[in-house]
Amino acid sequence: MQTIRRALLATALLAVAGLAQAQQVFRVTVIPDESPTELARKAEPLVKYLEAKLGMKVEFTPVTDYAAAVETLINQKVQLAWFGGFTFVQASVRSGGKVIPLVQREEDERFKSVFITADPAIKTLADLKGKDVSFGSQSSTSGHLMPRSFLLAAGLEPERDFKRVAFSGAHDATIAAVAAGKVQAGALNVSVWEKFVADKKVDTDKVRVFFTTPPYFDYNWTVSSSMPEALRNKLAQAFLALDKNTPEGKQILDLQRATRFVPTKAENYKAIEAAARSAGLL
Template sequence: MSKLNLANTLKTLVSSAFLFLGAMTVLPAQAQQAQQVLKITAIPDESPTELARKAGPLVKYLEQRLGMKVEFTPVSDYAAAVETLANKQVDMAWFGGFTFVQAQQRSGGKVVPLVQREEDTKFRSVFITSDPAIKTLADLKGKTLSFGSQSSTSGHLMPRSFLLEAKIDPEKDLKRVAYSGAHDATIAAVAAGKVDVGALNISVWEKFVLDKKVDPAKVHVIFTTPTYYDYNWTVHADMPAALKEKITKAFLDLAPNTAEGKAILDLQRATRFVPTKAENYKGIETAARSAGLLK
């Protein structure tokens, strides 16, 4: 073989090697991009079937808007929701105000709240009973009470905070304190007479009344709390800024004047989503520390 032909052959082999190595570099990146998944979860403040029903249309909408697969992964309890986001096992979580504060503490400040429902800027809790003799918070003394989950903002932390403001110490002044684990379970416990009073999220209560799942003539509200900031969608701080922006815009673009928007907002019990920030939850953090629920 002539020196010229040998040189051309070597040149071709080197070029082919570089092309092969380039393909090896590009293809995995393309495959990784194609397989990219946004994993989301939510605190289990309602039954698993209800959470799945609410998540379905939202997941589909986010997939369309973000151009990536979205997976909803249920968790067993509130603490698990905090841990999965703090440890980056999921990318986004639906938190209550208190679980956001817990996640912020657990992650060393590495979580960011993006949006909340407009209703969450002025959220409230209710105390309900089936006993006609119980008319005010003062009447709770010596009675049995069920909160929701111990980590629930609207089902425990804020109701407890307002009880303490009313000079009622649940552990000292009540006959028994129970934790149902979820708002719908609290309603069921009160309706069945298992406890005298229940404290829960006003949104779930109003939905149960609207759907005729509870008779307000038999189970009624005795106290509605003042307003406070509550639920939000939170992401890990390490999420790329561009993806945070796309997620935020997708939520803010949900509008009740479109069929899809109305369906999703109705399921989320929202009129619309609005931006939020960590500073909104300083009051929740203060209440948690005052109640001895956060160290």
């Protein structure tokens, strides 16, 4: 009888352990730099791919704003976050350096922002004086911080020199605001602009780029430093293994607007941190 009880207990414990493993969920979030439907569309095949590679359930967890993306990662409500360079810096500062950037797109090693307009009179940054100008989110690297830093370098202080400073909240919303004439110019991520042009979602006879910034490091996939090293390495390898020569890899990389993913490190974002401090945003 004792032997039977022990066997039943062992079976029960194995069942509980198996259930716990089955219920383990790996949660992923992204900064909301595009519309919710676009973010969900981009996430779907990546989530399925990571499930297969990690051997656990993966869920996409949308957030309402950039600050929420930072907080959900440092409070470990999600295990992986897609950050811009500035949101990575914010997460690093908020957590006391307890976040690790794993990988970035190859394109993020030399990322750029563009300034767009539908006003024929605007040809240079200096022509923005006295105009209504939109950035994206206040916490956006490519939609606010870096465009602002290049404006400051050109001797332009937005709050002093522009008629009005607006924040659209997202790159696609900035394009819409310029196209609709709500503002005379806007700054945004070059990748989103190029996608809108390729998809013919913007009339380039009306809206055009008049200034492109110098390159800088930008987006990355970040985890908490408390993540076990083995899982961290497995996750990084999953991204690094994505290959455009396979149907699955091509689908994911195309949606992520990436040629491939490459390793990154916190030191790559020191210039972003310096720009944020110089602009009084950190």
